[in-house]
Amino acid sequence: MLESSVLSACPHDCPDTCVMITTVRDGVAVKVRGNPDHPFTRGGLCVKVNDYEHRVYSSDRILQPLRRIGPKGSGSFETISWDAALAEIKTRWTAIIDESGPAAILPYSYLGTQGTLNGLSVGDAFFNKLGATISERTFCDSGAITAFFMTCGPTAAIDPESFVHSRFIVLWAINSISTNLHHWPFIAEAQRRGAKVVVIDPVTTRTAKAADWHINLRPGTDAALALGMINVIIAEDLIDHDYVERYTVGFEDLKARAAAFPPARVAEITGVAEDDLLALARGFATTQPSVIRMGVAIERSASGGNAVRALSCLPALVGSWRHCGGGIMHMPIWAFPVRWDALSRPDWIKPGTPVVNQWRLGQALTGELGLATPIRSLMVYNSNPIVVAPEQAKLEQGLSREDLFTVVSEQFLTDTARFADIVLPATTQLEQFDVMFSWGHLYLTLNEPAIAPLGEAVPNTELFRRLARTMGFDDPYWAMTDEDMAQMAFDWTSPALEGIDLATLRAKGYARLNVGSADDFVPHREGNSPTPSGKCEFKSSIAAGGNMVLPLFRQGYMGGQSGEALDPLPDYLPARESPQTNPQLASRYPLGMLSPKSHAFLNSSYGNLRKQLHHAGEQKVLINPADALTRGIAAGDVVRVYNDRGSFDAAADVSADTMAGIVVAPMGYWARR
Numbered sequence: 028m029l030e031s032s033v034l035s036a037c038p039h040d041c042p043d044t045c046v047m048i049t050t051v052r053d054g055v056a057v058k059v060r061g062n063p064d065h066p067f068t069r070g071g072l073c074v075k076v077n078d079y080e081h082r083v084y085s086s087d088r089i090l091q092p093l094r095r096i097g098p099k100g101s102g103s104f105e106t107i108s109w110d111a112a113l114a115e116i117k118t119r120w121t122a123i124i125d126e127s128g129p130a131a132i133l134p135y136s137y138l139g140t141q142g143t144l145n146g147l148s149v150g151d152a153f154f155n156k157l158g159a160t161i162s163e164r165t166f167c168d169s170g171a172i173t174a175f176f177m178t179c180g181p182t183a184a185i186d187p188e189s190f191v192h193s194r195f196i197v198l199w200a201i202n203s204i205s206t207n208l209h210h211w212p213f214i215a216e217a218q219r220r221g222a223k224v225v226v227i228d229p230v231t232t233r234t235a236k237a238a239d240w241h242i243n244l245r246p247g248t249d250a251a252l253a254l255g256m257i258n259v260i261i262a263e264d265l266i267d268h269d270y271v272e273r274y275t276v277g278f279e280d281l282k283a284r285a286a287a288f289p290p291a292r293v294a295e296i297t298g299v300a301e302d303d304l305l306a307l308a309r310g311f312a313t314t315q316p317s318v319i320r321m322g323v324a325i326e327r328s329a330s331g332g333n334a335v336r337a338l339s340c341l342p343a344l345v346g347s348w349r350h351c352g353g354g355i356m357h358m359p360i361w362a363f364p365v366r367w368d369a370l371s372r373p374d375w376i377k378p379g380t381p382v383v384n385q386w387r388l389g390q391a392l393t394g395e396l397g398l399a400t401p402i403r404s405l406m407v408y409n410s411n412p413i414v415v416a417p418e419q420a421k422l423e424q425g426l427s428r429e430d431l432f433t434v435v436s437e438q439f440l441t442d443t444a445r446f447a448d449i450v451l452p453a454t455t456q457l458e459q460f461d462v463m464f465s466w467g468h469l470y471l472t473l474n475e476p477a478i479a480p481l482g483e484a485v486p487n488t489e490l491f492r493r494l495a496r497t498m499g500f501d502d503p504y505w506a507m508t509d510e511d512m513a514q515m516a517f518d519w520t521s522p523a524l525e526g527i528d529l530a531t532l533r534a535k536g537y538a539r540l541n542v543g544s545a546d547d548f549v550p551h552r553e554g555n556s557p558t559p560s561g562k563c564e565f566k567s568s569i570a571a572g573g574n575m576v577l578p579l580f581r582q583g584y585m586g587g588q589s590g591e592a593l594d595p596l597p598d599y600l601p602a603r604e605s606p607q608t609n610p611q612l613a614s615r616y617p618l619g620m621l622s623p624k625s626h627a628f629l630n631s632s633y634g635n636l637r638k639q640l641h642h643a644g645e646q647k648v649l650i651n652p653a654d655a656l657t658r659g660i661a662a663g664d665v666v667r668v669y670n671d672r673g674s675f676d677a678a679a680d681v682s683a684d685t686m687a688g689i690v691v692a693p694m695g696y697w698a699r700r
């Protein structure tokens with residue numbers, strides 16, 4: 028019997044990027060576990076991934092190319108060879124390009140796999156060369172990143188491990204215990220050492236229950252609460268004058284803006300009592316090191332970017348940046364010197380190439396978007412839009428078009444793949460090579476293939492090499508091996524990677540970036556903000572410029588231009604579909620809905636697997652007892668949740684864990700499972 032341990036990494040769109048060890052026996056992966064030596068993973072994997080080998084060997088895996096033989100959406104396919112699949116793709120795409128031009132082809136992908144090689148940017152070079160319509164990826168964090176850059180610049184800002192040194196920790200719009208599990212031990216350690224942990228969330232989450240103080244606020248009002256904190260801190264002169272003077276710009280403008288948010292008005296907008304606002308602002312200003320951990324949920328409203336900007340002003344205002352464990356954590360991804368443009372090749376984009384935002388896929392496919400070149404072919408990889416994109420009914424309508432040629436690369440027959448004309452088999456993380464950055468810690472991780480690809484599955488890198496050859500592209504880009512691509516994908520000469528290369532990664536599986544220790548990671552002790560002014564910009568210079576480079580997620584993480592001038596100061600804007608902005612709609616649909624990540628699924632991944640489904644239980648909707656009473660709903664009743672865009676059935680979970688007026692339904696369930 029031959030047994031070995033292979034160094035692996037979790038592939039998922041999760042800040043923890045766990046470092047794994049896969050035990051392989053006679054060529055079969057028998058167990059996946061967390062690496063006990065890794066300072067962040069600490070040997071544990073979450074309930075989603077701790078039996079990853081079952082995902083790999085699931086009898087539901089797609090292991091050969093498939094061709095549709097039944098009606099769209101029926102899931103009826105026959106197996107075909109790769110040669111036959113590629114030949115059909117070439118025939119169909121060539122005809123479409125001849126008749127309508129390449130812009131009639133639309134790719135659609137996101138972070139189904141997070142690897143540097145197989146993740147966000149894979150496929151961009153191919154579709155740029157082809158001339159396809161650009162798929163603009165603003166699902167997550169493009170707004171928050173833009174806002175963070177406007178204030179602090181692209182900085183790692185704080186090491187999540189440094190939180191053990193924090194004394195006042197604000198977890199804002201994040202349920203760490205469910206969605207950033209490996210950060211929690213650092214927070215809990217700080218709590219044991221006497222730190223106060225505050226959770227700001229409209230829902231009483233697991234994390235809220237573990238905190239010292241839970242502040243409920245109305246969804247989408249975060250910016251008003253943050254501006255209220257700024258108002259109190261300035262009014263009570265709790266600011267760090269020296270830090271503000273030396274390392275910030277725009278204080279007087281911020282002061283004037285915050286003056287419009289006195290405690291009484293903030294309480295009215297947010298639902299947070301005035302006394303709580305005062306205590307929060309005072310605690311954050313005077314208990315150093317104070318730190319804010321922002322969750323991705325914060326940006327999901329009209330005022331989301333403003334909330335990030337206002338929150339990003341707070342540490343500079345009170346001098347939190349001076350201390351290890353002080354500041355604000357958005358995502359430390361900016362410490363990783365990834366060469367996104369080398370992977371994506373935006374230089375191959377032809378002028379005038381149309382752009383379709385991924386939020387509008389349903390509208391694009393149904394013709395509602397009025398594109399000059401209507402979409403005639405869609406290729407989906409690393410995503411399952413029927414489950415994760417808005418307007419599900421419209422998506423199904425568009426995907427049902429007989430004249431739409433749809434190609435999907437997948438591990439499983441997802442709700443989206445069921446509508447494909449051609450399905451191509453994709454490998455899992457144990458069958459592919461990759462190098463993993465992280466948006467939740469400061470370690471670079473290697474993922475070695477633990478086993479040979481099952482059946483005829485291929486990694487995304489190989490998929491696009493095959494498609495490039497099929498379409499006659501001969502650029503050296505597609506002659507690269509995965510290891511060549513890894514060499515190209517990082518700036519190995521960057522100080523952050525000093526002493527790190529593929530050989531050192533192979534020896535240990537991971538390496539901490541060369542950024543100093545978590546006990547002395549204080550990059551903004553003396554300002555050094557990577558903004559145009561070199562200071563924390565309360566008043567943003569790039570917003571006022573009116574034509575700035577935005578991290579639009581069109582190609583990798585950076586790129587895209589906007590000519591739209593933005594307000595240089597943070598403000599609060601009511602949610603677009605709130606009673607203030609659309610009273611007619613609000614009277615028809617008086618309940619708002621939050622759809623947070625589930626504890627057992629990772630976006631739509633695992634929504635088909637038995638163990639995780641069992642763990643998640645049936646689709647539930649959390650409803651406040653007052654709202655349940657007025658609708659005659661009892662716990663366990665099956666209710667229909669609906670608006671003009673779609674509907675689903677769920678079991679009512681009647682609980683005061685959500686406030687009146689807000690229902691909560693975790694995301695990730697597949698329509699057919």
Ligand code: SF4
Binds near residue numbers: 037042044077208209
């Ligand atoms: S999903 Fe997140 S917490 Fe779970 S194993 Fe992967 S990286 Fe770790």
